[in-house]
Amino acid sequence: MGKRIGLFGGTFDPVHIGHLRGALEVAEQFGFDELRLIPSARPPHRDTPQVSAAQRLEMVQLAVAGVAPLVVDDRELKRERPSWTIETLESLRTELDADDQLFLLVGWDAFCGLPSWHRWSELLDHCHILVLQRPDADSEAPEDLRDLLAARSAVDPQSLQGPSGQIAFVWQTPLAISATQIRQLLGEGRSVRFLVPDAVLAYIHAHDLYRAPN
Numbered sequence: 001m002g003k004r005i006g007l008f009g010g011t012f013d014p015v016h017i018g019h020l021r022g023a024l025e026v027a028e029q030f031g032f033d034e035l036r037l038i039p040s041a042r043p044p045h046r047d048t049p050q051v052s053a054a055q056r057l058e059m060v061q062l063a064v065a066g067v068a069p070l071v072v073d074d075r076e077l078k079r080e081r082p083s084w085t086i087e088t089l090e091s092l093r094t095e096l097d098a099d100d101q102l103f104l105l106v107g108w109d110a111f112c113g114l115p116s117w118h119r120w121s122e123l124l125d126h127c128h129i130l131v132l133q134r135p136d137a138d139s140e141a142p143e144d145l146r147d148l149l150a151a152r153s154a155v156d157p158q159s160l161q162g163p164s165g166q167i168a169f170v171w172q173t174p175l176a177i178s179a180t181q182i183r184q185l186l187g188e189g190r191s192v193r194f195l196v197p198d199a200v201l202a203y204i205h206a207h208d209l210y211r212a213p214n
Ligand SMILES: Nc1ncnc2c1ncn2[C@@H]1O[C@H](COP(=O)(O)OP(=O)(O)OP(=O)(O)O)[C@@H](O)[C@H]1O
Pocket: 009, 010, 011, 012, 013, 017, 018, 019, 022, 105, 106, 107, 108, 109, 110, 111, 132, 133, 134, 135, 175, 176, 177, 178, 179, 180, 181
């Protein structure tokens, strides 16, 4: 039987417990052999992050060290172009067996933007998509996703068959935490303890990240 591999891409500016708790819960529900967190080097649809890709990567590495099955995949940092997910999937597929199942985790807000992703109609050729709820997000799917949802949604997330091709909505503890909130708190000189792992907190302070310019 093929492996079950989860993928969770993000800007992770910085990684926080909304990402980490969701990732771990989904990994347990789906029995993933591994769940790869993939920091974007150059996120396609947003301004350049405040913190370098290398530092965002280091924070993700600190956050998941020793927390199986979460691991870090740094392939997007090695590409000299926007971090398009379709290219990440294509590159992963060249390393895997044909029957390995890939599950791309995306938060609801990211999922709603799917039709604007590079070559988006090809994504499901390579993976299943698992959508994580975000308590702070709107609940209506955009018009241009309705046909896809009607054709590809699985009623029971545990019933996803084959290496790719379906969409499922998954439950995880709702945590209304965002990296934006964390950057804002730090910019105001306030604490982000318990919103990020202690090792990430220590890294942020050691490198003086996200402080408002004097
Ligand atoms: N609290 C959360 N619960 C569930 N999914 C989340 C949560 N925070 C982020 N995500 C998802 O994680 C992925 C990466 O998110 P990202 O790194 O942009 O974090 P963010 O908190 O949304 O950042 P920002 O506030 O800077 O936009 C996206 O698919 C996003 O929807």
